[in-house]
Amino acid sequence: MKHFRLLVFGNAISGYGSYLNMVALNVFVYQVTGSAFAAGLFMAVRLLTSVAAGFVSGRLVSRFDRKALMIGSDLVRSVMLLVLIPLPDTARLPVLFALAVAMGACTTLHQVALRSSVPEIVGPEKRLKANGLLVTGRSLAMIAGFASSGLVIAQFGYTAAFALNGVTFLVSAVILALLPIRTRSAVAPGASGDTGDTGAAESGDGAVARKEDDAGRAAGRWVSWALLRSLPVMAAMMAVRGADGLGSSSHNVALPVFSDALDPANPATFMSQFLATWAIGHIVAQQATSRYADRTGHSFGEKAFAVGAVVMSVAFILAFAGLPTVPAVAVALIAGMADGFTEIVYVTKLQETPDAQRGQMFGISAAVENGGFGLGMILCSLTLEFYSPIAVVGLFHGVAIAFCLGFLAFLARRGRRGTPAAEPPGSEPSAPGEAVSEPAPVAAAPGAAGVEAAAAERAATGPGDAATESGAARAAKGDEA
Known part of the structure; x- marks a missing residue:
């Protein structure tokens, strides 16, 4: 949990930056334009991007390294904010709407990557405690961000607020980069149908591996x-x-x-x-x-x-x-x-x-x-x-x-x-008398190749074996399929 506490600290720092810019950017847009419509449009662009990014982030987090995605999202937000500093107020406005898109997308991506990584970082048995620490860190960041935003803007101006905000994301990225944490399951890449030399070597047939990956990718949007x-x-x-x-x-x-x-x-x-x-x-x-x-x-x-x-x-x-x-x-x-x-x-x-x-x-x-x-x-x-x-x-x-x-x-x-x-x-149907609970989803996306493999396995099973096969063995085969 020591490494995870450092992660919570870095996440709280970036959270402070998010709540600070939530105030600073919205007020700045209104002050520069003098239009409530422009300020509302800025908020709408940021929010709509967050909604759309939810679907895209899920696929990115499933296919790529989650730690790298979190670092990248912090760096993008930091660079975008620091770019605003040398610009005059009139030139900042067009960049701000690009920033609204970046903020909405990167914040959602960071959140999805972090939450989905918790079981791999701390272990399944410590998830509840780890999630509580994340909630606490975010709550403290919210208090600090909202409480200090007015003071920072009033005393030092918007440029200082943008600079401080950019530094918070940069600090979060550095902490993440230095932490020796694993954010993915060791079997996740193979389970999710990722391509690579390893998968081809295991199957012994690169063409078959590519075919399976294409089938899994085609079904990925519906999985x-x-x-x-x-x-x-x-x-x-x-x-x-x-x-x-x-x-x-x-x-x-x-x-x-x-x-x-x-x-x-x-x-x-x-x-x-x-x-x-x-x-x-x-x-x-x-x-x-x-x-x-x-x-x-x-x-x-x-x-x-x-x-x-x-x-x-x-x-x-x-x-x-x-x-x-x-x-x-x-x-x-x-x-x-x-x-x-x-x-x-x-x-x-x-x-x-x-x-x-x-x-x-x-x-x-x-x-x-x-x-x-x-x-x-x-x-x-x-x-x-x-x-x-x-x-x-x-x-x-x-x-x-x-x-x-x-x-x-x-x-x-x-x-x-x-x-x-x-x-x-x-998966195979549940055996009678099993406890009524939410079943665990299969680890691989459904695809034509997976169905063919399951059919081949069932064909290879003799009638006698099938008659004596236990319910637990059938469930195990369903999970493998």
């Missing part, structure tokens, strides 16, 4: 969706996270409006108090989940995830109910704890996916979460023109609660029926 169809519980959890993103956008959009209504003379007071308390709740959640995992050796399941999401949404709604100071701080703390808890549990469950498909699953998840948040930002901004903050937050977090309750009903129905999840392509 993530096939995985979701074969893992209905995980697909439902992703839907809940998308609804959570929709709800989260409501309180982010409504918070400045609500703060101004509470105290027009000092609108930042409630907003800063709320965000700081929420971030502290994240840290408390990390400590609590880590201690639970250390003491019991167990992690939390899907039901705990859904219940935590309900508690989070209810707390966010209550935060806009005009409560006195002490209850308001309490609900903000609960909202932060529940938010941190659900994120840790969700990421830990997603990391149960085999390494060959884990990157694609995280890519889809990033697209769903960013898409829900982006859609909510648009809808909430329009809805706030006609309704109060409590009504808007209640509506959108109410949608998230409805998704959570539907997910709990889905889990209960599966438990009563004892219906196993759909099997991934290429």
Whole structure:
């Protein structure tokens, strides 16, 4: 865990840069153009790029070295920001929209690569604790980034803010480059159908290896969706996270409006108090989940995830109910704890996916979460023109609660029926009496060559052998196919 703690430190530094530029870049665009439309367009380009990058990042993370991708994403962001420094304000504007694309894409790529690498870096048994450390580091970075952005811009100007931001990404890249960590499973390249001399040597026939790789690549664009169809519980959890993103956008959009209504003379007071308390709740959640995992050796399941999401949404709604100071701080703390808890549990469950498909699953998840948040930002901004903050937050977090309750009903129905999840392509049917749980996806993408190999193996098996073959052996062959 020593190396991973250094990784968390570097990730927190780059996170600080992300939150700093979130303020600095948006305010700078508005100041240079004097147009709220230009500032909104800048934010929209960045967000839409993040959504699109989720699908692309999944494939990149599955095929290339994740550590190199994280380093590259940090370096691209650093170079783009440092390029702005010598330019005059009027020449910076066109570059800023290119920067919006780079920021959206590289931030998503870095997040997908890092989260999918955690089981390989710390081991499967320490995933929960590692994810908690990442959440804590990001929460501290958020506090520091938002708190210092105004001071940095006011005291030193935008050029200093861009320079500091670029340095944070550079420091993160250097830390990553120096860490002796493995971010991929030792069998992932072969399992995912990567080409190379090794695969040809193992098969003894380079042409066959290339044919298999072409078939796997042709099916690659559909493999993530096939995985979701074969893992209905995980697909439902992703839907809940998308609804959570929709709800989260409501309180982010409504918070400045609500703060101004509470105290027009000092609108930042409630907003800063709320965000700081929420971030502290994240840290408390990390400590609590880590201690639970250390003491019991167990992690939390899907039901705990859904219940935590309900508690989070209810707390966010209550935060806009005009409560006195002490209850308001309490609900903000609960909202932060529940938010941190659900994120840790969700990421830990997603990391149960085999390494060959884990990157694609995280890519889809990033697209769903960013898409829900982006859609909510648009809808909430329009809805706030006609309704109060409590009504808007209640509506959108109410949608998230409805998704959570539907997910709990889905889990209960599966438990009563004892219906196993759909099997991934290429696996044998579950034996009667097996536990009802989410099956592990196959490690290789389905392709024509893989199907032919499975058929050849079944043909080679004699009738007598097939009659006496145990259920465990059949399951093993299904996994190999």
